[in-house]
Amino acid sequence: MTPPLTRVRVLVLQHGLGALDYRVPPGLALQPGDIVRVPLGPREILGVVWEADRLPAKEVPVEKLRPVHGRYDAARIEAPLRRLIEWVADYYLAPPSAVLRMAISSPSALDGAREITEYRPTGTLPAKLTPQRLQAIEKLERRQGLVIELARHAEVSDAVIRGLVKAGAIEAIRVPADRPIPAPDPDFIVPVLEEGQQAAANALIEAVKVGAFAPYLLDGVTGSGKTEVYFEAVAEALRRGGQVLVLVPEIALTEPWLRRFEARFGCAPVAWHSDLRSTERRQAWRATANGEARVVVGARSALFLPYRDLRLVVVDEAHEPSFKQEEGVSYHARDVAVVRAQFEACPVVLATATPAIETRVQAERGRYVRLTLPQRYGGAQMPAIETIDLRKAPPPRGRWISPPLLAELEATLNRGDQALLFLNRRGYAPLTLCRACGERVDCPNCTAWLVEHRLTRRLQCHHCGFVTPPPKACPSCGEEDKLVPCGPGVERVAEEVAQVLPQARVAIVTSDTIWSPARAAALIRGVESGEINLLIGTQLVTKGYHFPNLTLVGVIDADLGLSGGDLRAAERTYQQIAQVAGRAGRGAKPGWVYLQTHQPEAAVIRALVEGDTEGFYTAETAARREHAMPPFGRLAGIVVSGPHEGEVIETARALGRVAPDLDGIGVLGPAPAPLAMLRGRHRHRLLVHARRSADIQGMLRDWLATVPVPSSVRVTVDVDPYSFL
Structure with missing residues (x-):
């Protein structure tokens, strides 16, 4: 003993x-x-x-x-979670405590059983019955919850609910803080899968039965039914009494996924994301820790919950860049999910229609098992993709939709179909310029332009969140009525549509308009009912939506992501356009996709039009291999930041002077970062490029420990960076 x-x-x-x-x-x-x-x-x-x-x-x-x-x-x-914490801290050079x-992440969850006060209607009408009170009483019949929840459901203010409490129409009751969580039924409605789906599902089911670490790439074209395939593995894990984690890139946009889950398993899973109230976080953490939460769907932070008996990990839309955490501990949830599954000795499934090159290479090396679904479900066909050369068919001056795309859009709406216009720019215009002096309206805290958001009448920095009303006069020269918007955002495209197609019923889909599952649910209802027939959106519309009557997709600027010299620019452009194209023709009707471009001859555009996925990825992979870039080499970014530019420059130069001179490791910089100021802090960057076998973490620890850093200066390390700003 x-x-x-x-x-x-x-x-x-x-x-x-x-x-x-x-x-x-x-x-x-x-x-x-x-x-x-x-x-x-x-x-x-x-x-x-x-x-x-x-x-x-x-x-x-x-x-x-x-x-x-x-x-x-x-x-x-x-122990598995402790080992994961050690691994993340070691690999990403983060403090273990962080x-x-x-x-x-929910210290209140450590306390014992609690009670909270909730409210419910008593059935008594108050003496004073205003329209708002009557609306609340009608909408809250047999409903119970916190004041803020009842107010939100009834679409009234908190004060209305509190007034009804005082009037005796709503009563307070004490209830346990931790309510029972319904258990998903693996056999609630078992779907009939097509032959290819069933073969892939059988492989995943067998992996769950074996109960050992096994990484799978579930590579299926958009609309091929990947979700239904890995749902069968989820069902097997549930039958065996275990827990399942499903990671999704945007928790606000999981409404279609949640509906499919509930239809398959009879109840909703436990959600985990930053928008949960403290009481919801507490219950979700405790239910995960005690095993009551059988299936957790969450954003990347759900990786670190204390699962009691994890039997399966799924990363949905595994190619998504948003799985990379940029603030605090800089980790990539896709890679950490694989490591967590390894420590938990369970299978992990990376599901995507456009795998990252890193994931494809792992499959080619035999480290991941690749399951493919090359055909859409139910006989639906992939959409035809064509380019519109903006050099030959430009839009009229001050417009952004070319005549050929406008004609197709009008014909689509006239025959009762739905359409989608894609532009990965929020707001009305990305730049505001003074016609008198040429000054650009910049963020005072960042090296970035302020973006005009005309719907909310504000200029906003998309890096630090700074907001200001649009000025009447130029901040530089003082001239009035000389500020003009330059370039399009989705709001400007929507304004153009209102002018040229006034019959269109438009919804703008961005993180400014769809920020919660409830907002996403309202959007889906609007499209399914036909209340909306034209979506205009950013990358949020590329994820998971299934609208059978949507037959046309127009990409306003297919070249947008190709500039800037980013390592992954072409790959991201391919993934993004392939995903948004996949929204078209998912039902019985064929789909069409039109790419507005100034570069129809670009390799990525040609690959999309010709459907040459393998050719594109082969060329991109070869280029990475030739230059020893990930996954054939290693990168690490070092950012030196602080409020005083002189201290930042001197610290960065001091690091540069003692940079290691080692075989297989090179250091570039220091140099001002592309975002030379962010949130009021000056920034300089260094970039480490190393061969794959190099101990880049050990080198970085030894190197950074040699330079004293002023208290106001911060040195942060980003291993495997995705952003080079």
């Missing part, structure tokens, strides 16, 4: 600190993974007991150690 621990190493949730040793008081038995309360100075903080041989700490005699104050009765951080904080 192992003797009880008298001292423990604790990884504390405190910025700037690693692990600390504490004494175990008599009567308290602790083991690795226990979540504890420990003293730090005059305060009490959270921490997790860790294996002493896995994290370094200053050696202190046991008699000088302060005692652990107590242990939470909540679930432990089990990674642990993502796993204990």
